[in-house]
Amino acid sequence: MSRRHMQDRLRLRQVEPRHGEQFNDLLRYVFQVTDRDLQTFGWENREIAQSKLPILRHADVLGWFDGDKLISQLAVYPFQVNVFGHIYEMGGLTGVGTYPEYANRGLMNKLMLHALSHMRDRKQSISYLYPYSIPYYRRKGWEIISDKLTFEVQDTQLPKLRSVPGNVERAAIEHPDIKTIYDHFALQTHGAMLRNELAWEEYLRWDLDDMTAAIYFDGDDQPTGYLLYWVAEEVFYIKEMIFLNEEARTGLWNFISAHFSMITRVKGSIFKDEPLAFLLDDGDIKETIAPYYMARIVDIRMFVEQYPFQFQERDSTLVFKLHDPMLEWNQGTFMLTVDCSGKGRLDEGGTNPSASFDIPTLTTMLMGYKRPAYLSKIGRFQSDQASVHLLERLIIRERPYFSDYF
Known part of the structure; x- marks a missing residue:
């Protein structure tokens, strides 16, 4: 069929929960998520489809349809971010993809125009996204605004235990104090996202079942820091370390160092220019910095x-x-x-x-x-x-x- 006749068949409209299976199929194809990948993280197809339903209900999901077939899509999540102490409505762009046989027809450009117009109507004056192609999104008006610094610390380089008035308790990742600590942190941290239920769901979506939490309670028994982590094959993996003060940071590193006999190294990431190497007695650690998220003013x-x-x-x-x-x-x-x-x-x-x-x-x-x-x-x-x-x-x-x- 000719290119023109195919173009005449295409319609742009909202993607609804009833399109959930097609939404997931397109995501999996574009990002090459295999059944083995899903099994690695303990997900079944049925569970993935169910997990995406809240997105299709609460996000602004737009797509091109060829008849009843979803062939191009993007989603805008309703999020908020802290910009120098002021809370902004933010449109989180994700789920961007088009089947290759429909590429190079300007479909995604039109989807983005509609999405950005919808953001403006919703007073979302800034948009964030994770770039799978930095040049592509730069051409669309986004630019890098944050870095991810990945570090690796050998067991012999772990900081020595330092006395703090509080203590650390292990807990499930659903513990309410974790969200309380993060909320305080986000409200005092420029650029950070204020996590609603959808944001927490996305943040934890692909994590292993054996991830756990460690919460630092200060001398007044107030929660002021936490770790999300897991240990595998003698490696202590840090997904997130959040602390409201230096005491909590020290207490959490004390907890990590207490695993000295169990691990050979610690791996994690920092998302701000915190001088981790400088804080360690042996600062000769491996650090890798890479651009992380992009944003654009809507x-x-x-x-x-x-x-x-x-x-x-x-x-x-x-x-x-x-x-x-x-x-x-x-x-x-x-x-x-x-x-x-x-x-x-x-x-x-x-x-x-x-x-x-x-x-x-x-x-x-x-x-x-x-x-x-x-x-x-x-x-x-x-x-x-x-x-x-x-x-x-x-x-x-x-x-x-x-x-x-x-």
């Missing part, structure tokens, strides 16, 4: 209305041009005004712009992943030096933390 005016700029001695103004490869409402010349309290306002228009950005560059800059001076130096945007210095003063100096996966 609506620049909406984003700036909430954004907390640094306090200033006087009001500041910046006129700039903005380019977005997909969204017309992010195109044009804008005037940013920031008052002494750090409250910003963005108006369309302005004369003599002194800077020019694309939306990926502006996203990573405002999220604090890369500084304005660095981005200007490597040619990611054009600006005079006065505007670069202004942006350096306006943007809080803190890199984002993001440890979730969806």
